[in-house]
Amino acid sequence: NGDRWYPNNPNLTIEEIKNYTNQGIPRVIEIAKKHGAAVDPVVGPYAENTRFAAKLEENGIPFIGPNQYALSLINKISVRELAREVGVPALRWMCLPNNATLEDIVAASNKIGFPMMIKPIDGGGGSGITRVDDLSQLEAEFQRLVPYLEKGYVPFVEQVLNGFRH
16 A cells, blocks of 8 residues: 555664664565555665665565666766776776775875765765865864764765766
8 A cells, every 4th residue: 555654663873774774674575565565765774775675576575766786786886887897987986995094085185186075885865975175174074984984884085076966
């Protein structure tokens, strides 16, 4: 029924969502099977989760959204690697290790240039994204990224193209 919503838990923290994303999939499948429902995650931890889409497909449950192959392409890194493979021009970017230091970010800025964006891969809806316009801002902006690094997020740095919106 499209007129019902079966929330698992709408009041989770970001860390709980990361854990819940894996633990909650069986519950979502159980509810969908019980009610003969399709699943529309709209936004949140399941909306861009390849594993979730695959599990629904394995269980014959319609997923209202992109299939698992399309979802696999929306990862910031895989999309850019695919673009590079087929010769599509792209902005300069780098993926850094999750234990990146300020020195690593400075080195990346020398290759990327300013302005640049620093963001955690899989940060979730823009959380953790910071713009750095010059070297004088880098240390303060790096400190904003540290909590994400401590949680295991991988930092991604890319060139900013001014005057455009998405």
